[in-house]
Amino acid sequence: METKEIVYCLKKIVEPYVQNDPAFQSFNLQTDFIKDLEINSANLVDIVLDVEDEFNIAIDNDSMDNMMTVQDAVAIIRNKQTAA
Numbered sequence: 001m002e003t004k005e006i007v008y009c010l011k012k013i014v015e016p017y018v019q020n021d022p023a024f025q026s027f028n029l030q031t032d033f034i035k036d037l038e039i040n041s042a043n044l045v046d047i048v049l050d051v052e053d054e055f056n057i058a059i060d061n062d063s064m065d066n067m068m069t070v071q072d073a074v075a076i077i078r079n080k081q082t083a084a
Contacts, residue, residue: 001081003029006055006074013050017043029071057081 011027018024019038023031033039039047048064051057051073057080059067067073 006077010073014047031070
């Protein structure tokens with residue numbers, strides 16, 4: 001799966017949880033889920049569960065803790081898909 005396809009899917013997944021709409025409009029690889037989009041940690045867990053469902057992967061706690069930016073999420077998704 002291409003990076004832009006993963007980013008597009010991630011954008012759809014995080015949209016319901018976003019608290020900062022202007023930052024969401026410039027959603028890109030450097031976007032930080034907590035600092036930029038103001039997504040709280042409880043909702044971040046929901047996002048991880050949605051990502052697992054969307055991409056048919058399992059994300060362990062260590063990976064989840066490192067998923068702070070869109071780029072981090074893309075790397076984790078790619079690594080999990082490759083390992084599967």
